[in-house]
Every structure is written in C-alpha cells, then in structure tokens.
Amino acid sequence: MTAHQCLALVLAWGRSAGPTSFLGLVFGATASVVSLFLRFGRRLLVKLLSTDINAHVRLPDPVDVEGLQDSISSKYPLLGSVYAVMDGLKLRLQASGRSEIQNMFYNGWTHDHYVSNVFVFSPQGLIIACTLNAPGWRRLT
Incomplete structure (x- = not known):
C-alpha cells in the first residue's frame, strides 16, 4: 500500500462506521491488512501532525x-x-x-x-x- 493509499484509508476509516472488511473491499486488501495499515497510518499521522507547527x-x-x-x-x-x-x-x-x-x-x-x-x-x-x-x-x- 502506498503512502497516499494509507492516508486515504485512515481518512475513510475516520468518516465511516463500517467494518474493516468493507474498507478492505474498497482498498483491495484483506481485513487483517487493513487493520495493520490503519494502526500504522494513525500512528504516523499523529506523529507527523504533532511536530507540525501549522497543525497545532x-x-x-x-x-x-x-x-x-x-x-x-x-x-x-x-x-x-x-x-x-x-x-x-x-x-x-x-x-x-x-x-x-x-x-x-x-x-x-x-x-x-x-x-x-x-x-x-x-x-x-x-x-x-x-x-x-x-x-x-x-x-x-
């Protein structure tokens, strides 16, 4: 999964109430891969935004x-x-x-x-x- 796809996955997850299996259909990945990239993407997004002065x-x-x-x-x-x-x-x-x-x-x-x-x-x-x-x-x- 590319960086852009991972960001899109995190943003889609934040706005949807559906299960990870649905996001897997949208992004072409299994539920376990979606869960792995959601965890990675959320952690990375928090780390990046916490160090950006414009995001404060x-x-x-x-x-x-x-x-x-x-x-x-x-x-x-x-x-x-x-x-x-x-x-x-x-x-x-x-x-x-x-x-x-x-x-x-x-x-x-x-x-x-x-x-x-x-x-x-x-x-x-x-x-x-x-x-x-x-x-x-x-x-x-």
Missing part, C-alpha cells in the same frame, strides 16, 4: 482576531464582531463491557455510544479551538 490548535492573538473579523465583515456586514464559527462532531464508540463506563457515553436519543467534540473554525478553515469528549446534557423534565 491555538487561539489567535488580538491583532489576528481583528483581521479575521474584517474578513468576515467584508462579506457579511451585519456580522462585524464575528471571527469564527463553531461546529460539533459525534464520533461513534464501541460499547464498553463495564456499565459505569458505558453509561458515560450512551446517547439514549439515538440509542448508540458517542464521544462529542466541538470545534471552532477560522475563516481560513483552521481549527483555532476545540473541546474533545465534551460532556453530554439531557433535560430530564
């Missing part, structure tokens, strides 16, 4: 915030003080065998297990802030 998540300084506000207000004049947008992402998890762990990630509305993440994006598409494994909240009344 960090808040902009006040001067940069003004520039981001200007770029948004030039296109949308009514949003003069806005400099970023926020979006959420639910990542599906395998259910734990321990009930106290399983209960922390169970979503009764969708009947599945998730980790909730919130990301803040700049107009350039960079992630400038994030919360990983955000606690859920449900009204009981």
